Amino acid sequence: MSFYLPAVSNIEETQVVRKAYEAADISVKYRDTSGLNSSSKIITGDKLRLDLSAGFDEQILGGSARFKVGADTFLDRTGTLYRNVDSSNNSGIASGVIQYGTGKVEIDSWTPNVDNSITLESLTTTTDLPPLNHVSFRTPIIPIRPQSLTVVVASLDYGQLTLTTDANGVIETNRAHGSINHDTGFVDLYFYTKTEITVANRAEIEANDWYDPLLEYEEAGKTYINVPVWVDASSIRYNAIAYTYIPLDSEILGLSATRLPLDGRVPIFRVGDIGIISASKVYELPDYIAGQTYSLDDQRISWLELEDSEGVKVPYDMYVVDYDYGKFTLNGDFALGTLVAPLSARYRYQDMGLIRDVQINGQITFTKPVTHNYSIENSIVGSALVINDMQARYTRKFVQPTWSNLWADEAVGGAISANYNDALYPIAVTNNGNIQERWALVFTDAQSFRCIGEYSGQIGTGSVNTDFAPINPVTGVSYFKVKKEGWGSGWASGNVLRFNTIAATYPVWVIRTVKQSEPTVISDQFQIMLRGDIDRVV
Incomplete structure (x- = not known):
């Protein structure tokens, strides 16, 4: 017995996009010489595509579209379609997008195996609402917490855009560009797509009403233009978290709060001021021999104190410190007495310099390099009160x-x-x-x-x-x-x-502030450090 494959003389493939409002028959060409073979194939569509404003060119008002596909009812909210919204809690299933400028609808979630007939129940269009690609507004409450602003806007051609700011208050996507000033609450957004102008698309770009040769610019040897992304200004919604502060009580502070900022925080770093980098370390003495000299891991230290294991300070007259070489010597008559071993030396080394630049991200630049090695875990940067x-x-x-x-x-x-x-x-x-x-x-x-x-x-x-x-x-x-x-x-x-x-x-007002919270330690303390310059005798 022999088998022969069918002879194929030609195969034609044609792709045609059919929309729900178009009445058309699907034609299939095939060859079956025997007339006895038959087959079927199930094709699953990725999206349903409709045009709610077919036959006229008007902008759809946000929140006005309502239609049914089979047994499902779809509503639009800021460019997003929601299916089968529950009237009791106003929640539904996000199922697609709608373009307010063209009326085109893309549905990516629906109930399968039901009648796919479409019924338009509500739709409002307008010709008096010009689209925009630049929006500015100010939040009613300030200051705004960083990374808390979210802006939702419906674009006419791309559906809903959801935008969030980074830690610096910047919004940067391929279609939206802007920023927020966290202190003033001012938001400035531009909607455009950076597009390279080529020979193939120049004619299409120049045919737009918004085109102007002055909008073209050069970058890396190529010509670009910012193609506007039109948005519906009435659809813009935002969400942000703002700080509110309890008014400062002058009687509690001990000074007038008139000139203090709302949050009570005063900038401590300014260009031209003096800043100090400090590193604090602990050196545990291996023993406590009278007259013995101990060397630290660092030189040119600025401060040192000895204390025992219970935090009791060793009297200052019981040891001598060599700050230049990072050494200290116990007196010849040193005795442990009531102190509890082991002893520890707490010391600090510092660099002081003029501040050249202060960045909003916390970076501070000095006019001269530092002379010590500093690590994150034991170093701080502070400002100096010059006396x-x-x-x-x-x-x-x-x-x-x-x-x-x-x-x-x-x-x-x-x-x-x-x-x-x-x-x-x-x-x-x-x-x-x-x-x-x-x-x-x-x-x-x-x-x-x-x-x-x-x-x-x-x-x-x-x-x-x-x-x-x-x-x-x-x-x-x-x-x-x-x-x-x-x-x-x-x-x-x-x-x-x-x-x-x-x-x-020098008279110094010291005010210590502790934020509202549960206590983490029973007691706490702090020290005020005075730095002084002296004339050395060489």
Whole structure:
């Protein structure tokens, strides 16, 4: 028995797109010489394509289209078709897109094996709503949280566009380009497609009403034009998360909040300011031998403290630090005493420089390179409060007949003959011992007096026959020194010598803010670090 394949003389293939509104017969050409063979094939369509505005050229209003395909009812929402919307909760199945400019519909989800007849139930079109490709608006509440803005808009040719911003507030897709200012809430969006102009498409592009030769531009040796993507301005919807802040209470802050930003955050980095990079590390001592010198892993450190395993600080007079070479030496009479081993050295090294540039992403550039190696886990960048040169001094020396308990900077009452000659014997003050204070030396008789401070209270008594130098208990040196040679005669009980001392310090307001949250530790603490420049003796 022999089998013979059918003789094929010619095969013709024709692809024709049929739309639902076109009435047409499907023709099939085939060859079957025997007349006894038959076959069937099931073809599954990927999408159903309709034209709701066939025969006229008008723009469809968003939310006006309603039609049925078989037993399914479709509604449009901002360019997206939803199937079988439940009236109780207004939810449906996203099933396709609609082009408001052309009326074309693409359905990618429907109920199979049912009648595919189409019934148009509702549709509204207009000729008075010109399309746009540039939209700007401002959110009513500011500031906006980064990466929280989502814009939904219906395009006339591409259906619904869903746009989201990145961390920098930028929107960049192949059809939408724009940005948002998180502080002001201003959104600016352009809709276009960057298209290369070639010989093949130039005639088609130039035939558009919007074409202008000035819109063409050169890039990398090629000619491009931004082809507008038209959108329905009435369809634009957005969603964003904005911050709101509780008003700052001036009584709680301790200062006026008039000039503070709404969120209370003040910029600490500006171009031209001084910034400091710091790295904090811990070195555990292998032992604690008196007179032993220990070397750290880093040199040119700026600060060091020793503490035991329970966080108790080792007295500063029990060790000496060599900051240049990163070493410290325990005193020859060092003893552990009540301290609990092991001991640890907490130290810090830093670089200080002038800030050249500050970026919104947090990048800071200095005018000079750093001189240490810094790692992310133990380094921070901070700003510096520049104090400039400070020197202790005294000012506003005067006398008055009686002490009235009023701390005025001018004499109260009449003049007296007694005085102190500070032209020849100035009151001596030092940076280490002096404090910010107003002093009154109130005489109890012709030779003795009491020393009273406005904030310190009475700190001692003295006599015109000896130098008066009360000791500052914090530093162990005198607040000031009044020389016995400067006292004139004629002092009587009740007379007062008044003067003010200005400390070699700088007034700094410290306000610590803790955000609302559950406590993570029972107690917490912080330190204020002072940096100073000195004259080295080489």
